[in-house]
Amino acid sequence: MIEFQAVTKRFDDGTTAVDNLDMSVEAGTITVFVGPSGCGKTTSLRMVNRMIEPTNGTVLVDGEDIRKSNPALLRRRIGYVIQQAGLFPHRTVLDNIATVPLLSGWTRRKARARAAELLELVGLDATMGKRYPAQLSGGQQQRVGVARALAADPPVLLMDEPFSAVDPVVREGLQDELLRLQADLDKTIVFVTHDIDEAVRIGEKVAVFREGGRLAQYAAPAELLSNPADDFVSSFVGKDRGYRGLSFLEADGIELRGVSTIGLHEEQSSTVGGLDWTLVLDEDRRPRGWLAPGAVVHGEPADEELRPGGSLYTAGTALRGALDAALSSPSGLGVVVDDDGRYTGVVTAQQVIDLIEERRKEAA
Numbered sequence: 001m002i003e004f005q006a007v008t009k010r011f012d013d014g015t016t017a018v019d020n021l022d023m024s025v026e027a028g029t030i031t032v033f034v035g036p037s038g039c040g041k042t043t044s045l046r047m048v049n050r051m052i053e054p055t056n057g058t059v060l061v062d063g064e065d066i067r068k069s070n071p072a073l074l075r076r077r078i079g080y081v082i083q084q085a086g087l088f089p090h091r092t093v094l095d096n097i098a099t100v101p102l103l104s105g106w107t108r109r110k111a112r113a114r115a116a117e118l119l120e121l122v123g124l125d126a127t128m129g130k131r132y133p134a135q136l137s138g139g140q141q142q143r144v145g146v147a148r149a150l151a152a153d154p155p156v157l158l159m160d161e162p163f164s165a166v167d168p169v170v171r172e173g174l175q176d177e178l179l180r181l182q183a184d185l186d187k188t189i190v191f192v193t194h195d196i197d198e199a200v201r202i203g204e205k206v207a208v209f210r211e212g213g214r215l216a217q218y219a220a221p222a223e224l225l226s227n228p229a230d231d232f233v234s235s236f237v238g239k240d241r242g243y244r245g246l247s248f249l250e251a252d253g254i255e256l257r258g259v260s261t262i263g264l265h266e267e268q269s270s271t272v273g274g275l276d277w278t279l280v281l282d283e284d285r286r287p288r289g290w291l292a293p294g295a296v297v298h299g300e301p302a303d304e305e306l307r308p309g310g311s312l313y314t315a316g317t318a319l320r321g322a323l324d325a326a327l328s329s330p331s332g333l334g335v336v337v338d339d340d341g342r343y344t345g346v347v348t349a350q351q352v353i354d355l356i357e358e359r360r361k362e363a364a
């Protein structure tokens, strides 16, 4: 656990970067610090590994006042990942990852073996170990940065905008990877970002900072979206917060409906579906597209007859996906699939809305 007790940081020029911060970060969680530029997120983070010393107040890591610990030793227990990975350009990927184990006195062989394991853990091919950082893509460099921070198996990981230099698609992949890693590793992670979408996606708890280094709200993502503490938080979490809040509502209780389906390779001799939409499935019962009402099909449905489907909703995941599947489907019917992507039924937007209303009444 990390505790900030009445922590203030005032720089020499008089700037108050962090103002009387009182909060605790639970062990084994991902806690995100989010807020507009210059609101003290990085300063707060760096006070945890003593790269910056507080002007007032106390920071505790696992109950221990960090002023009493040796900064170099403290940093070996606390992994640190920064934007653009901050890798050593003249060391190979493997040697970059092995840095802290070597500093801790491991033999070169053991450190390299550990580095190779970590390379695999973060989803990189073993052959990348011999390359230099400049020979990797931005996303791959970030993965190496994460592997390097994990090398000494520190209980705490500090991540300062680690994914902000990569494009949105790669970024989502890295976020998923981090969530997957965390499910196995169970570290105490503090993650800084200025992107509220990233914050609510990966944070179990989110601390929203405001100008002047003050904490505006500290809550779970669902709470932040449904119950912002004030106008500042409400405008910071954005205008789509109602819709985005659906990411945290479970969809159980939604009843799947059926729709007429045909197999992609089934011979059709006439009009299919009549007045209804017909869903076309492949041999594995994975959805391939829709046939509009009254479509006339001779033989296999041709590509031009097949209307692309909308997003697919995986049964059991959050309501946002169910609503999106319905809204993006040409038939207005959201296609529900199982974990293997096989068709299991359809839902309408109205069903999702009804369920939200039901939940609201229950809560009231």
Ligand SMILES: Nc1ncnc2c1ncn2[C@@H]1O[C@H](COP(=O)(O)OP(=O)(O)OP(=O)(O)O)[C@@H](O)[C@H]1O
Pocket (backbone or CB within 6 Å): 011, 012, 013, 015, 016, 017, 035, 036, 037, 038, 039, 040, 041, 042, 043, 044, 194
């Ligand atoms: N060494 C320093 N000397 C003086 N002021 C500083 C110093 N470092 C940071 N500051 C100021 O402290 C405030 C908080 O900075 P900090 O880097 O913690 O913000 P941040 O929320 O991480 O911002 P960003 O999202 O832009 O990285 C800012 O006003 C910044 O200009």
